[in-house]
Amino acid sequence: MSLIPQFRSLLGDAAVLTEAAAMAPYAEDWRGRYRGNAACVVLPSNTGQVAQVVRACAEARVPLVPQGGNTSLCEGAVPGKGDEGWVVLSLQRMRRIRSVDLANNSMTVDAGCVLAAVQDAAAEQGRQYGVSLGAEGSCQIGGNIATNAGGTGVLRYGNTRDNILGLEVVLPDGRIWSGLNGLRKNNTGLDLKHLFVGSEGTLGVITGATLKLHPLTTxxxxxxxxxxxxxxxxxxxxxxxxxxxxxxxxxxxxxxxxxxxxxxxxxxxxxxxxxxxxxxxxxxxxxxxxxxxxxxxxxxxxxxxxxxxxxxxxxxxxxxxxxxxxxxxxxxxxEGNKKAGMGIATDPAVPVSAVPAFIERATAAAHAVLPGAPIIIVAHLGDGNVHFIPQASFAQWESWADPHAMASRIKHAVNQVAHELGGTFSAEHGIGQALTGDMAEFKADVELDLMRRIKQLVDPHNLFNPGRLLPSHPR
Ligand SMILES: Cc1cc2nc3c(=O)[nH]c(=O)nc-3n(C[C@H](O)[C@H](O)[C@H](O)COP(=O)(O)OP(=O)(O)OC[C@H]3O[C@@H](n4cnc5c(N)ncnc54)[C@H](O)[C@@H]3O)c2cc1C
The missing domain is CATH 3.30.70.2190 (Alpha-Beta Plaits)
Structure with a gap:
C-alpha cells in the first residue's frame, strides 16, 4: 500500500503495523466469529497525528475504520474480508486525561481512554462518571460515544449521550472540529456533538471528549x-x-x-x-x-x-x-455466553411495561425458526432493554449450511416482535455490519433518507467505515 511509508514517517515505524500476526487482534471481532483484512493498522498518539492520517487517506481515497477497544458486538470496529486496502485507525495510544474542572463538574479526556480508567480518574477527584458496562476494562470513551453505549447505570445517569458535554472530532477531510466546551447551556443552532454520538465511525474520528461528572456514590x-x-x-x-x-x-x-x-x-x-x-x-x-x-x-x-x-x-x-x-x-x-455455545444475541428494547409480552412472543418467534432452542435472557429491565439470546450448540452451528443466514433469520424474528410492540431492534450495541438489514426494514424511510444525506455531506467519498450502520442500497 503506497501510504505506508507516509504513515511511517508521520507516526514512526512502531505505530504502523503491517505484519499479519501483529494486525490479527485488530482484525477480529470480540466474539472471534468475524475476521477481516486490512492493509495496515495505525496507532496515532495525538489529534494532530490522527488528522494527518485522515488527510492522507482522503487524498488517496483509502477507506478507514476507527477502532476503540474492539468490544462492540456487531462487527462494526473491524475490517471486512474484502477490505485488504483499508486502514484500521486504533485510538489505543491516546489515553490522556487532559483536564478536570471540578467547579464545572466535568473532565476532558482523550477518546482512547479506557472507560474504567475514566471512572477511576473521576473517583480520585471525589466524583463519578456514570456510564458502566461489562466491557469497561477494555472499551474506550470514543467507542462508547460512537455507539452511544448504555449498560447498567442508565436508570440513574442515562446513556453515554447524556454524559457528554463536548467533543473533538477529526472530520473525513482531515479538519479538526474542536467542540470541547464544557457548556451546559448553548443554544447556538444545531448541537453538532449529537451527530457523532452513535455514528459508529461513519462520520469521523472522535479524538477527545468533555464528560459530565456526578457526585461520587458513597x-x-x-x-x-x-x-x-x-x-x-x-x-x-x-x-x-x-x-x-x-x-x-x-x-x-x-x-x-x-x-x-x-x-x-x-x-x-x-x-x-x-x-x-x-x-x-x-x-x-x-x-x-x-x-x-x-x-x-x-x-x-x-x-x-x-x-x-x-x-x-x-x-x-x-x-x-x-x-x-x-x-x-x-x-x-x-464472557460466559461466549464459552457456552453459539448465542444468537439480540439487543432490542421495548417500553418497560411491554417486557413480559416481548419475552413471551419473542420466545414463540424464535422457536418457530429454531424449535426448542434454549433461550438465554439478560435484561436491563429498568430501561426495557432485553438481551434475548437463542442458543445453538457448537455442533448445531457447524451443521448449518449457512450459519450466519440462520442466525439472521432468528434475530429478525425476534426484532420483528420488538418492532410490533413499539420497540427498537438495537438498544445499545449499535448496527455495525450485523444489523444493516434490520435497519433497512425497520427504520422509517424519512429517517434513512436524512441519515444518508448527512453521511453524503460529511463523508462525500464514503471513506469512513463504509457499509456499516447504513444499508448500502435504498429500499
Ligand atoms: C463483555 C461485554 C459486555 C458489554 N456490555 C455492554 C452493555 O452493557 N452496554 C452496551 O452498550 N454495550 C455493551 N457491550 C458492547 C461494547 O462494549 C460497547 O458497544 C462499547 O461502547 C464499544 O466500545 P469500544 O471502544 O470497544 O468500541 P469498538 O468496538 O472499538 O468500536 C465500536 C464502533 O465505534 C467506532 N469507533 C470506535 N472508536 C471510535 C472513535 N474514537 N471515533 C469514531 N468511531 C469510533 C468503531 O468504528 C465501531 O463502529 C459489551 C461488550 C462486551 C464484550
Missing amino acids: AYANAWMAVPTPQAALDVLGLFQQRVGGVLGAYEMMNALQLDIVLAHVENRRAPLAATHPWHVLVELADTGGEDALGEALQEVLRRGLEAGLILDVAVATNRAQRDAWWQVRHSVT
Missing part, C-alpha cells in the same frame, strides 16, 4: 431477588420506583439459564441464592449519604414484595465484597 444497598415471572420483576420495579425512584441505581434481570451459564463457565462466580429459581433480579440503590436510610428503604420494599408473593427468595448484601461478587456475576454474562 452508599449502596443491594439485593439479589428470585421472582416467579418477568411480570413479577416488573411489579417489584414499580414498588421501588414509587418508594425510592430517585436513588434506584440499577435493576438487572436474568433467567435461570443465564445464571447457570455464568456459574458453569466463568471462574470464581458463586450463586447468590442457595435454591434454584426461574428468574433473578439484581437491584441496587445508590446515593451520596449514609447506608442506613438506603438499607431501610430496600428492606421496606422487599417486605412488600415478599408479602405480595412477587418475590420468592431474596438475599441482601451485607458488605461491599458481596455486592462486588454479585456485580461480577452480572458483568460476566457475555
